Amino acid sequence: MCYYNGQKVTRSEFIRLKNLEKAISQYPFLNRDLNIGFDYGNGAVLKKIEGQEEFEIVEMEWGFLPGYIRNRQQAEKFRTGYKKENGQWQQPILTLNAMSEEMLLHNKMYQDAALKRRCLVLSSGFYEWRHVFPVGKKTGKPLKTAIKYPYHIGVKGREYFFMAGIWQPWKDIETGEYVETFSIVTTSANKLMEQIHNSKKRMPTILTEGLAWEWLFGEIGEQRITEIATFQFPAEQMEACTISKDFRNALDPAEAFIYEDLPPLELV
Amino acid sequence: MENELFQVNYKGQNLKIERFDVGGQALFRISFPGKEPILTILRAVNFNGAKFWVSMPEGRQKLAEEIGILIEQFYRAKI
Numbered sequence: 001m002c003y004y005n006g007q008k009v010t011r012s013e014f015i016r017l018k019n020l021e022k023a024i025s026q027y028p029f030l031n032r033d034l035n036i037g038f039d040y041g042n043g044a045v046l047k048k049i050e051g052q053e054e055f056e057i058v059e060m061e062w063g064f065l066p067g068y069i070r071n072r073q074q075a076e077k078f079r080t081g082y083k084k085e086n087g088q089w090q091q092p093i094l095t096l097n098a099m100s101e102e103m104l105l106h107n108k109m110y111q112d113a114a115l116k117r118r119c120l121v122l123s124s125g126f127y128e129w130r131h132v133f134p135v136g137k138k139t140g141k142p143l144k145t146a147i148k149y150p151y152h153i154g155v156k157g158r159e160y161f162f163m164a165g166i167w168q169p170w171k172d173i174e175t176g177e178y179v180e181t182f183s184i185v186t187t188s189a190n191k192l193m194e195q196i197h198n199s200k201k202r203m204p205t206i207l208t209e210g211l212a213w214e215w216l217f218g219e220i221g222e223q224r225i226t227e228i229a230t231f232q233f234p235a236e237q238m239e240a241c242t243i244s245k246d247f248r249n250a251l252d253p254a255e256a257f258i259y260e261d262l263p264p265l266e267l268v
Numbered sequence: 269m270e271n272e273l274f275q276v277n278y279k280g281q282n283l284k285i286e287r288f289d290v291g292g293q294a295l296f297r298i299s300f301p302g303k304e305p306i307l308t309i310l311r312a313v314n315f316n317g318a319k320f321w322v323s324m325p326e327g328r329q330k331l332a333e334e335i336g337i338l339i340e341q342f343y344r345a346k347i
Contacts, residue, residue, distance in 0.1 A: 005322045005329040008315040058305045
C-alpha cells in the first residue's frame with residue numbers, strides 16, 4: 001500500500017504520480033534554459049517549508065529587493081539608477097548576486113536573509129563572458145578593448161545543480177503585490193572560472209548535495225554560513241563550452257559554437 | 269495551443285489558474301494574490317477507484333481539495 005499526500009493509492013497510481021511530479025519539475029518555469037539577470041525574470045528556487053525538513057519549488061524574482069523599497073517605481077530606480085534632485089546620478093544597486101565574503105557584514109542588506117532565509121537556486125547551467133585582449137598589429141601590445149566570448153558552464157553529468165541563494169519577501173505597499181526576491185551567492189572563481197570570468201574572477205557558489213542540504217535546513221551560525229557560502233566547487237567537476245554571441249536569441253542558448261581565433265582554456 | 273487561463277473565487281480572493289497538460293494529465297497551476305506560494309494540483313485516483321485532488325509536490329492536500337472543488341464547479345458551469 002502506498003500513500004500520496006496522505007491518501008491511500010495503489011502502487012501503480014503512486015508510481016504514476018511520482019513520475020508526473022518529475023515531469024512537472026521541468027514545467028513550466030524550470031523549462032527555461034536562459035535566465036538573463038538583467039531582465040529581473042523569475043527563477044526556480046527551493047525554499048524550506050518552515051518547521052520541516054521539506055522544501056517546495058517556487059518561482060521567485062531574481063534581484064533581491066530590500067524592505068525599504070516601497071513600490072515598483074522605487075524598485076525600478078533602485079535597479080536601474082536615477083537622477084537625484086540635486087542633479088547627480090544615483091548609480092543602480094545590483095542585487096542579482098550577493099558576495100559571500102561580505103553578506104553577513106552588519107551594514108549589508110543581505111545579512112538578515114543570510115541568517116534566516118537561505119534557499120537553493122536550481123540551475124541547468126549559467127553564462128559568463130571571457131574577455132580576450134587581441135594584440136595590436138602595429139604595436140604588438142594587447143589592445144585596450146577586449147573581445148568578449150560567451151560560455152555556457154555546467155556541472156558534469158548533472159542536468160540540474162544547486163547554487164546557494166538568499167531570499168527576501170517584498171510587498172508593493174501601494175498595489176499590495178507580493179513577491180519573493182532572491183540573490184545568488186557568489187564566491188571567488190576556481191581554476192576554470194578564473195579563465196572564463198576573467199574580468200571579475202567570481203563564480204556562483206555551487207553546492208554539493210550535502211552542503212545544499214546544510215545550507216537549506218542546517219541550524220548553522222555565521223561562521224558556517226560563510227564557510228558554505230564561500231565554497232568553491234571543484235573545477236574538474238565542471239564543464240564549459242563557447243556559445244554563439246547571439247545566444248540570447250537562440251532556440252537553444254547552450255548550443256556549442258566554435259571560435260577559430262579563440263585560444264583554448266587551460267585544462268584544470 | 270495556449271494553456272487555458274481562468275479565475276475562481278476562494279474565500280473572497282480571486283485566484284488565477286492556468287491549466288496545462290503533461291502526459292495526457294490535466295494539471296492546474298494556481299497563483300494567489302497574497303503570500304501563498306504557487307500551487308499545482310491535479311486529480312488522482314485513490315485505492316477505491318474514486319478520484320480526488322492532490323497537490324504536487326505533496327504537502328498541501330487541504331488546499332488542493334478546497335480549490336479542486338472550485339475548479340470542478342468552473343468546468344460544470346461551462347457545460
